[in-house]
Amino acid sequence: MGFQRITLTVNDLVETVDVPTNMTLLQMLRDKLSLTGTKNGCTAGECGACTVLMNGEPVNSCMVLAAECEGATIITVEGLAKGGQLSKVQQAIIKTGGVQCGFCTPGMLISATALLARNTNPTEHEIREALVGNLCRCTGYVRIVEAVKEAAKM
């Protein structure tokens, strides 16, 4: 088991981290950078709780090796608000009531952010498809989908 030194940008900050070669991006974010907003739900890329943006694309960070992230730009839920101002999706999900236990919320917000970055006026069908990889057990998705529609209008 070796280590690798990587340099990457996380939430607009340049970080240099020594990671074991078998460490996942999720583990690096949580254990090395203390960014615990991104959650682990299955360690198998199935539930989406660990979703972060990697070079603009939503990825399951439990399925990405940290060592693969040399030079990458990562955004986590902690990086969505800018200068204390919540992002549109964050504001919208508060307004529509799309948060209950909150455990799926970071992943949902990231997937929704990625969707709206590539599609400024998604249909409901497109929203649901974009969120298919983010499991939620509390809300039934109703108010989360409403939030993305709301954010698109803001």
Add this chain to the structure above:
Amino acid sequence: MANVKNKENNPSPIGASLPRNDVYEKVTGSAVYTEDIQFGNKILYARVKRSPLPHALIKKVDVSKARALPGVKAVITGADFPNKIGLYLKDKNILAIDRVRFIGEGVAAVAAVSNEIAMKALELIDVEYEELEPVFDAVYGASKEAPLIHPNLGDYSVPNFIFPKPGTNIANHFKIRKGNLEEAWPKCKYIVERTFKIPHIQHVPIETHVATAMMDDKGKITLWASSQSPFAQRALIAECLEISPTDLRVIAPFVGGGFGCKAGVTMEAIPVALATKCKGWPVKFVLTREEEFYTNFVRQGLTITVKVGCDEKGRLLGLKNMMYFDGGGSTEYGVNVTRAAGYSSSGPYDIESVETDSICVYTNHPIGGAYRGFGMSELHTGLDQAMDELAEKAGLDKVEFLKMNTVKEGDKLDTGMIMHANGVNQCIDNVAKSIHWTDAVKPSSPDKLRGRGIAIMWKAPAMPPNAGSSAWVELAEDGHVTVGLGGQEIGQGTFTVMAQMAAAALGVPYENVRIAGPVDTQYSPYEWQTVASRLTWSMGNAVRNAALDARKQILDVVAQAWHENADDLDIVNGIVVSYKTEQETSLKNIAIYGIPKENDQGWVGGPIIGRGSFMPSYVTGLDPETGQGTRSVVHYTTGCEALDIEIDKNTGKITVLKAAAAFDVGRAINPTLVKSQIEGGFVQGLSSAMFEEIMLRKGVMINPSFVDYRIATAPDVDFPIDTPFVEVPQDDGPWGARGVGEHPMVPTIAALGNAIYNATGLRLPGPPYSAEKIYLAMQDAGIVK
């Protein structure tokens, strides 16, 4: 009254869809869940050695090699902790001692400096088993032929309302004998008898179980856990370890979903046990998703046979209900599911003669615990489909049949309890209207079949008769209020609703009320458990009482200082006002330091702390042979759901066109939160109806991952869900409120089963109603080739 801020300008927080008070943390990622708590470098990781066999004697456990592995700080086996543990029937150990009873049961546990080393240590633990004949079916398990899974059942400690049968695998047998069924059957013009099998499912919280424990040098333990039951965990683990409950402090942060699986005590006891062997070291235990699926808590499977009959007008006359619950290797919690399903076995139907046998059977399957609905989903899946068939046989419209037969205020229930006022018929009307029940409908194409189904439900909080809540309310110098409570925010919004209630009872703005969280048994007041849809009602009463107590103290002090009558004073928007003299003063001035007397002659008042508690006093025992008693439960929440669906003839796939779900919540303290519970619960119910099954083959769960255990995703819910809830006040609920957390997932399987029947004429023996099953059934019936 120019300066007096009267009540009209300050709308009450009760009934207002105020924004949640925990949502900022959750959307920014700063909300702390148990695995997020930072312990620094001094931390150990726990892993558990699990049985690969469903039923076996443990002949030998050799941990010597594991103990010797560098980085391993402790290895424990069942024998290190000989006392039994359990909420109702104490039939479990922290780790198995002489026998394993399901695949995945813990046999030994390791604490090591890394997860990898802990896993390596597990491989070095040698366990010698002697296989025993297993039991994989509840009906078989209850028979004389089945081998005994708990030969010492007679020795287990059990409360006086649970009835195990020593010498058998029957952990509890609850009976209802009401009226005279023998005489009722001949009077029935129509009778239906059906058997349904409901499989095991799992709660699937997105956050798996997490618990970290540490014992300090004085021997005091702190447990941080994703928990619905900090106080119950304290009590049960302390009892098992023979320590004082106040020497085990439980801290419970936000919970990433519970649904019952984080109630009672399960895996939390293991890091506590390990911690006692490594003083000063926190031991963290996080269940993998696979472990979550089958090693901890699941929902029992049920085989239910319903025989129900009505007269020529459709009035129900008799019900015989036979339920065999597949309880798994331990039924310490599941025995009460059987009891609750038993005493509520008539559903919200008024039936003169009822005979129910609700039996909890030990099997070598995963442990059945508390799951949202607590037996009601399984019960209603059978009951409401049998009723659907009976209504059809009697040639009656299903909505009319239901409304004619629902329990009304004053009716004698299956246990003899007298029913309170309830809105079930309004729920039925709302749902029927929403789904356009009386309109004729057609499939959207020749390839489709169209159908609608409706089902009703009820549920009471299933608790011991003395489950209590308590709360305190404290004011600070700025007039802001802190509410101390012991219930957990698991997503349902209880922290928000309690703040609304405290604000309303005290007379302060909702924004100025905060909840003293995380719940910490060292400081927080007692709460039985966050289960049973009880907090809004029970803890709500305690919080309201505490706020009213604080209010009284404040008004008494001000009345004394102003030489007025406390009855002429009020607190509005954080200001104490006199309706008589129009004098006012802000709470800021007086909540800590009191009020100065005239001419500098001292002070009156001082720090304001209100206290409140609530425990129902009126729940009575039930006769062990007949299930009859004065008051079986505190109250019932009733409701109704309906689905409008299409089925694709080519694939069997169900498309839901519309859903309607209505529940009588007494009073909606926060309507958006009520609707959110109904939406989320309905979808969980739909998921259990369409997709979910723990597939057990000879005791092995063959689908313990999200690849093969499918839960509803966003695209599955692409139809409108209407939630026209009803408010018929609960006499002893705060502002009339009663709970609704569990209820929305209860009638969903039956509603879908009834819709499938309406579309195809086919009634499947049980969920999940997968496309494959429906297609093959249609093929068998000749509906498709």
